[in-house]
Amino acid sequence: MNKTYLLSTTATIKSGSYTILLLSIILTILSSSHPVSAQPQVEIISLFSDENSMDITLQSHNSIENGHIEFTLSHQDDIIITRTIDLDMPEDSKLTKVIIWDTQLHSNANSYTAKATVYSNDELINESSCKFSYGFITLPRFKIVDLSATSSGASVLLIPRKLSDPTVADITFELIYQNEIIYSKTKEDISIIQSTPLSINWPILLKDQTDYIVRVVAFSHAPQITSSYVTGFTSCQDIEIDDTDVDVDDFGGSVTLFGRSQVPFDGIVEIELRQDGAEPLIYSDRSDILTLNRDDTVGMVWNDLDPGVYNVFILVKTLKGDILDRYETVLLIPEPINPISKPTEKTTPGFNIILTLVMITVSFALIRKN
Known part of the structure; x- marks a missing residue:
């Protein structure tokens, strides 16, 4: 009986081993056919x-x-x-x-x-x-009625749909170049009770003559709705002459420039003097490189201008010759004034001779006395 029991036990163990081995093979086949999903690329x-x-x-x-x-x-x-x-x-x-x-x-x-x-x-x-x-099933409680953008920045105007129903929103300005957001600025918790203007200046430099997209993403707090608004612009250099700080006189001229773009201005100031019947006189000088809200004063000196009235044309140009701003005025060079000559003092004829004879006589008398 013991021997039979041992044989039976051995057979049972072998049968279990075959079962485990068979299950392992099946699991291996299944795992190779259906691998565990890997992390996506x-x-x-x-x-x-x-x-x-x-x-x-x-x-x-x-x-x-x-x-x-x-x-x-x-x-x-x-x-x-x-x-x-x-x-x-x-x-x-x-x-x-x-x-x-x-x-x-x-x-x-x-x-x-x-x-x-x-x-x-x-x-x-x-x-x-x-x-x-499209058009929203539920509308936000405000509207964006104006979105504009330039090389200096972007602005938007928000108005409530009803004055009696103010709201709060987050407004994000995005500057996009070649499908990528290169700058983003969010203004949070903007109360829209009445017409509310928002604006930003670009803090980054822009490439000249380049197309940019500006997207404004508006998130309404109640109801929670996100919407986008899009515009575009082509960047350019922009400069402005300060017409309160232009000076021309007999000796030269100076002009102050303000940068109005995040495209760096690299150019010259040219002053042209024109007088009827004469060849124009042209003076030019290089400006500092200017960006938004930066300024520079450019001065030039001229000498020996002929008297008369000159029309003065001040031009701000890029290095390619494009005129960005201009200012015109008039310069008067007066005729030179001759100095007043002093009248010649009149002397009595022979007075110097008489004075000399008197001095000789007095001297001779003093010598004899001694």
């Missing part, structure tokens, strides 16, 4: 869209080269517009990309779907979508 942190713009914020876990993002805007099954932008990201980095839809939506269509698909080397690595309603 890039993670979509946030996604926003309305009828004006769309943005996506990404966090990379591996580097992405030769990638791109495809943005699509659709209504039901109809794709309205597609935008594609390039994507390159170093490992463990974060960035936000922005696109402008620039299309007319159907006012009778309530719901739209915005989708972002991320590719690396033409391989899909992540995607996400969001829905929004």
